Amino acid sequence: MRTIVVGSRQSALALTQTGHVIDDLKTISAREGFQFDFEVRKIVTKGDRILDVTLSKVGGKGLFVKEIEQALLSSEIDMAVHSMKDMPSELPEGLINGAVPRRVDARDCLISRNGASLDELPQGAKVGTSSLRRASQLRAYRPDLVLEPVRGNIDSRLRKLETEGFEAIILAAAGLHRMGWQDRITSYLPADISLPAVGQGALGIECRADDEELLALLRLYNDRATELTVAAERRFLSVLNGGCQVPIGAFAVWAQGEDSHFPSGENIIQLTGMVGEPEGGLILKETLTGTDPIALGSAVAERLIAKGAEQILAQVRG
Numbered sequence: 001m002r003t004i005v006v007g008s009r010q011s012a013l014a015l016t017q018t019g020h021v022i023d024d025l026k027t028i029s030a031r032e033g034f035q036f037d038f039e040v041r042k043i044v045t046k047g048d049r050i051l052d053v054t055l056s057k058v059g060g061k062g063l064f065v066k067e068i069e070q071a072l073l074s075s076e077i078d079m080a081v082h083s084m085k086d087m088p089s090e091l092p093e094g095l096i097n098g099a100v101p102r103r104v105d106a107r108d109c110l111i112s113r114n115g116a117s118l119d120e121l122p123q124g125a126k127v128g129t130s131s132l133r134r135a136s137q138l139r140a141y142r143p144d145l146v147l148e149p150v151r152g153n154i155d156s157r158l159r160k161l162e163t164e165g166f167e168a169i170i171l172a173a174a175g176l177h178r179m180g181w182q183d184r185i186t187s188y189l190p191a192d193i194s195l196p197a198v199g200q201g202a203l204g205i206e207c208r209a210d211d212e213e214l215l216a217l218l219r220l221y222n223d224r225a226t227e228l229t230v231a232a233e234r235r236f237l238s239v240l241n242g243g244c245q246v247p248i249g250a251f252a253v254w255a256q257g258e259d260s261h262f263p264s265g266e267n268i269i270q271l272t273g274m275v276g277e278p279e280g281g282l283i284l285k286e287t288l289t290g291t292d293p294i295a296l297g298s299a300v301a302e303r304l305i306a307k308g309a310e311q312i313l314a315q316v317r318g
């Protein structure tokens with residue numbers, strides 16, 4: 001019997017999704033006759049220590065994974081569950097993403113204090129989001145709203161909805177579902193109003209590239225459709241050099257379509273990508289289909305670059 005040590009951040013969401021993954025892996029492990037046991041080890045990351053500083057000011061998403069990757073490389077832990085959204089596009093030498101489990105709801109959602117939908121929010125209502133992507137798209141749809149940052153874990157953001165005078169906040173539906181807090185969701189934002197972040201609603205399981213024993217189990221947990229759609233989104237993001245906090249969104253779906261361009265039965269991915277000005281004045285968007293996620297991600301990015309995406313991103317980074 002081998003004990004797999006699973007590193008996790010201490011946030012309620014990280015611990016909860018790590019717990020769900022361990023439950024799933026235990027089921028697969030027992031069914032397939034593996035000899036694995038699991039144990040959670042909590043790790044405090046730099047991102048957790050500075051949760052009150054706006055992330056885009058301190059260097060972005062890598063902040064949540066660096067310590068975890070060091071613990072993996074030194075074999076202090078064997079695997080770690082990440083939100084795909086927070087996983088950098090390049091993993092360090094020696095580590096790989098061993099499985100992408102089936103994605104849950106990828107949409108953004110609105111949690112409003114009085115049950116109002118986005119359309120029903122009063123003129124000039126104060127809405128909380130720290131995401132440039134959400135702000136850009138919300139401003140394009142409802143220019144009257146007053147958007148203000150709301151940082152912290154989802155539990156503290158929900159608290160701030162009550163204590164800091166917001167009419168509503170925007171969160172990823174996936175986090176609320178995983179926490180069992182889906183009752184708090186007032187309405188789901190359709191992708192044409194708020195295109196989700198790259199990888200939103202999906203998880204990635206990082207482990208050492210040479211840990212064949214564990215990889216054999218993780219392969220059985222991988223969901224091919226999620227792996228390929230998220231790969232297309234991530235390729236799109238990396239071509240746009242979007243590692244840090246940038247107003248970029250993407251969402252890919254998997255269709256086993258009858259499209260005449262593709263031999264029947266082939267896996268067809270439809271990818272929509274968007275780059276928006278932070279003030280919502282201009283939203284660039286493009287949808288393409290293809291069978292190769294890498295080529296598709298690049299193609300959508302190139303289309304947006306041709307429309308001026310790099311100028312928008314240069315302004316944001318500037």
Ligand SMILES: NCc1[nH]cc(CCC(=O)O)c1CC(=O)O
Binds near residue numbers: 086
């Ligand atoms: N930005 C932080 C983050 N990273 C992952 C999730 C949860 C949802 C997911 O798995 O995509 C959230 C919270 C949010 O954006 O509301």
